[in-house]
């Protein structure tokens with residue numbers, strides 16, 4: 189039957205329409221990068237609300253990053269109008285779980301004011317436990333083990349338990365560490381990322397009515413869900429069992445975080461009526477970019493094969509370039525960016541460019557080169573604006589204002605800014621808290637009140653300084669945010685709280701003394717200002733959205749979370765997760781520097797992937813080569829028009845590098861040219877502009893005349909390509925070019 193007509197379906201291809209308007213309860217879209225999975229999922233949400241008639245507040249949508257959920261919200265908003273998109277239950281699994289726990293957590297004994305321990309917090313707590321108990325385990329190993337154990341989900345655990353009661357050496361120590369860690373989190377009333385999911389599973393199992401309103405559940409980037417997220421998905425959908433998932437097994441890159449590709453097959457097994465749909469047209473990348481990417485992923489012989497072809501023309505072949513050193517590589521990237529933008533007559537901007545890195549530590553040379561050239565850039569994923577010392581300190585203060593029993597935060601800032609409190613004092617206070625089962629804040633308050641039951645001895649002057657410099661100011665601020673009836677005038681807003689804090693701590697002065705070099709403290713103070721803007725943005729966004737609460741459920745009491753501070757803090761904790769990062773509305777165009785992990789689902793006209801060598805990708809610490817290959821595939825398939833891979837001859841630490849084996853099959857398909865004016869690049873620029881500009885604009889109309897898109901601009905010169913192949917890659921500069929049509933063609937497979 190021909191699919192129904194509706195504005196939401198306009199511009200979609202047949203398979204996409206079928207997916208959007210499918211009547212099946214469960215729909216699984218399995219398709220390659222750039223085939224419009226996210227696009228289709230977004231349209232399906234709009235369809236289900238606008239055409240099928242579900243209330244937006246009964247539709248739950250899980251995305252993989254905070255940025256993705258924001259974009260999706262915007263797009264759905266355009267389709268629905270009337271700000272109805274604000275009522276959707278939309279966010280990452282973690283943020284949705286947090287919302288449910290904030291609303292209903294007390295039904296499972298959760299204190300209302302729980303905070304979130306981010307990755308950094310978890311790491312410090314575990315290191316401290318290992319040290320204190322002298323456990324013979326490596327803290328990062330313990331951290332990974334604990335997380336894995338939690339992320340598996342309770343279903344997996346009960347299934348796996350009977351066969352395996354392993355007594356591997358070290359297991360006892362890991363268990364001890366786990367228990368201590370949990371105790372520690374509980375004492376500070378914190379949930380870590382995994383807990384958010386695990387406790388939400390517990391809540392939904394005990395109180396299914398929390399989600400009795402949910403009509404349908406939709407999940408993007410499904411290939412990267414882990415066991416407990418799978419369980420959550422089913423619990424959210426328990427009433428009506430309507431689930432739509434979209435994913436691509438080739439882009440599963442979170443195995444190290446217990447994501448399980450097998451969840452894809454598990455769904456099909458458990459829901460045999462699932463309507464399986466594949467999308468086979470790639471709308472993102474030029475043919476040669478897609479061809480090269482496919483050649484990379486097809487080295488994985490065990491993969492599930494899917495058909496995928498680009499709707500675009502051949503385009504400019506990707507560039508693979510060898511450079512002398514990491515700094516030469518960075519300099520080349522910067523000059524290439526400037527060259528291409530200049531060639532576009534400044535119609536392309538820095539925000540059309542992304543540099544995608546295997547690990548955050550590779551960014552140093554790049555930052556220096558961009559800085560020298562005066563090019564603005566933003567860092568996304570793994571770089572953690574929120575983990576900069578000055579920002580982390582501010583966040584710790586805010587956390588304590590919200591939640592005085594957060595012992596770790598308090599321990600961290602007790603002497604920051606310096607107030608003459610020694611490590612011994614801090615240690616004693618922590619110990620006293622532990623033995624008396626009180627929070628450190630409570631112990632401290634006792635001391636400062638001169639309470640006789642305070643057990644440990646701490647110095648009089650320490651008491652005075654903590655009382656005057658820490659307890660009292662924070663108490664003051666806390667009182668002032670307590671709502672309209674707060675004593676001493678109007679309640680503080682979030683920005684005011686931060687400003688008060690900066691004022692009471694004399695923060696700018698503190699930065700000046702602690703970081704005497706001018707550019708250093710100025711940069712840090714600028715970061716603080718940025719943090720204030722982020723807070724202001726957050727408040728504004730919150731004001732704009734009509735309703736961020738869960739719908740009322742009969743017979744189940746909900747805690748309304750009206751305070752801004754806890755929501756801001758949760759936002760900060762969840763955003764500082766490796767997968768996302770500061771993506772504030774930019775005031776001027778910026779180049780994006782991102783980890784590959786954080787670039788998932790996104791696209792840019794121009795993409796650079798530096799450091800393509802063994803040890804970087806595949807990464808030396810990774811045990812899963814297939815996952816590393818998928819990472820490179822994800823990176824390459826972010827590019828729409830121009831893709832540059834590069835490899836320095838020596839790594840950052842000065843070792844000689846070997847080109848990543850993953851690019852072996854594409855050597856010959858790549859072209860490598862010096863920085864000169866070249867027509868394929870111009871052609872690509874024209875193509876990007878065609879996509880960006882409104883078709884009625886004068887420039888748009890003149891583009892086809894400037895460039896003929898179907899021109900085969902580089903007919904192959906057999907002599908040249910033979911020489912180049914012999915010369916190999918390590919030869920450094922020089923031109924290797926070969927017509928992409930002569931390169932090995934990817935095999936296009938139908939779904940098997």
Ligand code: ATP
Pocket residue numbers: 199200201204219220221222223224225226227228436439471472788789790791
């Ligand atoms: P990934 O696997 O990387 O997440 P995806 O399958 O989710 O990719 P989308 O991001 O949804 O792909 O789409 C890729 C690009 O193609 C987007 O710019 C999107 O707007 C565009 N696109 C998708 N479908 C169509 C279509 N039918 N017509 C025109 N453009 C489309």
Ligand code: MG
Pocket residue numbers: 225226227789
């Ligand atoms: Mg997507």
